[in-house]
Amino acid sequence: MKKIIFISSTGGHLTELMQLAPMFERYDSTIITENTSSNKSLKDKYGKRFTTLVYGTKQHLFSYLFIFSYNILKSFILFIKIRPDYIITTGTHTAVPMCKIAHMFKKKVIYIETFANSKTPTQAGKMIYPIADLFIVQWESMLEIYPNAVYGGWIF
Numbered sequence: 070m071k072k073i074i075f076i077s078s079t080g081g082h083l084t085e086l087m088q089l090a091p092m093f094e095r096y097d098s099t100i101i102t103e104n105t106s107s108n109k110s111l112k113d114k115y116g117k118r119f120t121t122l123v124y125g126t127k128q129h130l131f132s133y134l135f136i137f138s139y140n141i142l143k144s145f146i147l148f149i150k151i152r153p154d155y156i157i158t159t160g161t162h163t164a165v166p167m168c169k170i171a172h173m174f175k176k177k178v179i180y181i182e183t184f185a186n187s188k189t190p191t192q193a194g195k196m197i198y199p200i201a202d203l204f205i206v207q208w209e210s211m212l213e214i215y216p217n218a219v220y221g222g223w224i225f
Contacts, residue, residue: 074153074171076101078163079108079124081185085159088224092157093118099151103163120147122163141166148174155179159224161193172200179203182211184223190214 073096077086083102093100093115102108104121111119122143125136144166156171157179158164168178180201182194187208190198198204198215205221206212212220 070097071155072097072099072151072153073155073157074099074101074147074151074167075157076164076167077159078161079103079105082159082161082183083108085181085184085224086157089157099147099153101147101163101167125162127162137162145170157181158197159183160191160197165193165196168197168200177202179205181205181221181224182207182215182218184208184225187211188214 075086075089075093075098077083079102092098098118100111100115100119102121103124105124108121122140123136125133125140127133140163148167148170153171153176155177156168158168159181160183168180171178178197178201180194180197182205183191184207187210204215204218206215206218207221207223209220212218
């Protein structure tokens with residue numbers, strides 16, 4: 070059975086990722102997001118198949134640099150422990166290290182650009198686009214920005 074890591078930051082990106090929940094049961098899946106009080110119910114629902122990274126925001130840049138560095142290390146450890154075949158993500162900064170690690174190990178990266186942007190790329194999207202095996206946009210207008218992407222329509 071294929072092993073898949075589903076990863077995103079918390080908030081809207083996680084809401085989009087959770088639209089893929091029917092896939093969680095069909096594969097050997099691990100869901101990774103940031104550790105926030107709003108995500109506690111996911112631990113109850115998915116148990117050992119759910120894990121978190123440290124929550125950080127770029128609004129507090131100094132502490133974020135340490136948090137991001139820690140999350141890179143933790144992502145590497147999780148990647149080695151889980152040994153996924155695929156990384157599927159809706160972004161953003163939380164998912165970038167995992168995608169880069171997967172690419173280094175020649176594993177498949179599937180990135181779904183956020184529904185929130187219909188005309189401008191996200192920072193994470195710009196970083197992952199060159200390495201993604203499949204890059205999906207939810208707005209047809211985004212094909213102008215990401216010409217090799219696939220228009221998948223709205224995830225909701």
